[in-house]
Amino acid sequence: MSISPKITPIYQTSVFTFEDLNALEAYFQEPGQHYMYTRYGNPNSEELAQEVNKLEHGQGAVATSSGMSAILTAVLVYAKAGDHVLCAEEIYGGSSSLLSNELSRLGVEVTYVPTADTYSLAGYVRENTKLFLAETISNPMMMVMDLAQLAQKCQAKGIKLVVDNTFASPVITRPLELGADLVIHSVTKYLSGHSDVTAGVLIAKEAEDAARAAQIMRTWGLNLSPFESWLAARGLKTLKLRMREHSANGLAVAQFLQQHPKVQAVFYPGLAEHPQHDLAQKQGNGLYGGMLSFRIADETEAVNRFMKALSHIPFAPSLAGVTTSISYPLGTSHRGLTQEQQEKMGITVGLIRLSVGIEDAQELIADLEKGLAAI
Ligand SMILES: Cc1ncc(COP(=O)(O)O)c(C=O)c1O
CATH class of the missing domain: 3.40.640.10 (Type I PLP-dependent aspartate aminotransferase-like (Major domain))
Known part of the structure; x- marks a missing residue:
């Protein structure tokens, strides 16, 4: 019998044997x-x-x-x-x-x-x-x-x-x-x-x-x-496809957030206003990825209302999955910094990070619209 799998099987072994x-x-x-x-x-x-x-x-x-x-x-x-x-x-x-x-x-x-x-x-x-x-x-x-x-x-x-x-x-x-x-x-x-x-x-x-x-x-x-x-x-195996979708959705979501009256600032290299936009374009071959941050009012309650009003986007302190998630730098990744360091970096109460997934962009935008309406 000759077995020839198309995909590498899982070699779930801690050790390999030798004939001699x-x-x-x-x-x-x-x-x-x-x-x-x-x-x-x-x-x-x-x-x-x-x-x-x-x-x-x-x-x-x-x-x-x-x-x-x-x-x-x-x-x-x-x-x-x-x-x-x-x-x-x-x-x-x-x-x-x-x-x-x-x-x-x-x-x-x-x-x-x-x-x-x-x-x-x-x-x-x-x-x-x-x-x-x-x-x-x-x-x-x-x-x-x-x-x-x-x-x-x-x-x-x-x-x-x-x-x-x-x-x-x-x-x-x-x-x-x-x-x-x-x-x-x-x-x-x-x-x-x-x-x-x-x-x-x-x-x-x-x-x-x-x-x-x-x-x-x-x-x-x-x-x-x-x-x-x-x-x-x-x-x-699907990295290339996913990165294109993350990037297309990232740009669509960033543009939506940028024009929203309740959003004070958006940080995304794909936006022309981003301080390193030209560099990002050159170094990134025209793709900017799925990560962005944005600032709403610097009030804890506004952030909570926004999070709770979202139906499809969970608060999960990691990133880069196929489904969108939000994170909160002040309370997670940058919690250990001094207040002075946080302020210097622009990490304020209203700063929210978004890891944009590969869902339909319009669905994401509708969910974010709901969250922003609740602020
Ligand atoms: C930029 C960056 N580098 C390294 C790490 C550490 O990776 P891991 O959690 O897989 O150990 C993280 C985790 O969030 C990260 O965001």
């Missing part, structure tokens, strides 16, 4: 061709990593247990105790917590670079500075990073550029082509796309860095399970 010592030798001599132990590598996690590697135009990739473990791996590829890393001030809270609270305990020092100093890095780079961690599109204000300019500056200063490309996905922007050294994703978001997976991936410009990342993943036990890998690889 020659097979064991083949495992060590031909890396990537054989498997030994799932923490070291599994066909499902390898398939996911290779597919994302292709999309990001990398020279090697590693699937990890979460976006957080991908970020940890990326930092560990370049930094050790006694080193210093730079991080964009507007960064995912988990990333800053990892750097400030955990890696600092292991002797890796971090300095946050305000947006205004990002492209000069004047006064920030030291002899022991190893890398700069930044995001393609920031959360929740949707600032777009000029990755080519940043990469040039990092190269000139002799430091590596690590880009969290979660909000954009490789359909919109490919940071390695713009000069980044490593790209990471929370696969939990757009790459898997259906709000049912927690996973991460790291993609490297140099094969050597990918090999080092694989070594870190194995030794720290940051591997992704076969089933989660399979689900993520399944979701990934």
Whole structure:
């Protein structure tokens, strides 16, 4: 009997068997061709990593247990105790917590670079500075990073550029082509796309860095399970289609919100008024994704009335699923910041973040209209 499945089956096994010592030798001599132990590598996690590697135009990739473990791996590829890393001030809270609270305990020092100093890095780079961690599109204000300019500056200063490309996905922007050294994703978001997976991936410009990342993943036990890998690889097959829909709906919803009298401001790179609109257009090949934020009256009760009046859009503090959801930065992702930091970033009581899904845009707009009418 010969079985030849069209789709990679789930290799739900923790270990692989060897026929004899020659097979064991083949495992060590031909890396990537054989498997030994799932923490070291599994066909499902390898398939996911290779597919994302292709999309990001990398020279090697590693699937990890979460976006957080991908970020940890990326930092560990370049930094050790006694080193210093730079991080964009507007960064995912988990990333800053990892750097400030955990890696600092292991002797890796971090300095946050305000947006205004990002492209000069004047006064920030030291002899022991190893890398700069930044995001393609920031959360929740949707600032777009000029990755080519940043990469040039990092190269000139002799430091590596690590880009969290979660909000954009490789359909919109490919940071390695713009000069980044490593790209990471929370696969939990757009790459898997259906709000049912927690996973991460790291993609490297140099094969050597990918090999080092694989070594870190194995030794720290940051591997992704076969089933989660399979689900993520399944979701990934429709990434291109989904990103086009997310982008079309994102623009339609942003335009609707922009003209609504109860909306004070909309933050979406696809709007001509967005401060980095031209850059976003160039760097994003005309697609702007499904993430946006908007501001209503700065009153807790107005926010509650808006949320309660929505019929189809739930409040769920994550993003990038096929169905639309709202989140509330002040109470979730940016809760840990000081009031001064929140105000500086524009995160006020009335700021609502929307992860626009791939439903019919008119249905979404009707639901938002209902929510805004209730304010
Ligand atoms: C931009 C960004 N990077 C990384 C992460 C962490 O990913 P995960 O939750 O998969 O560990 C998140 C999570 O929300 C995120 O939004």
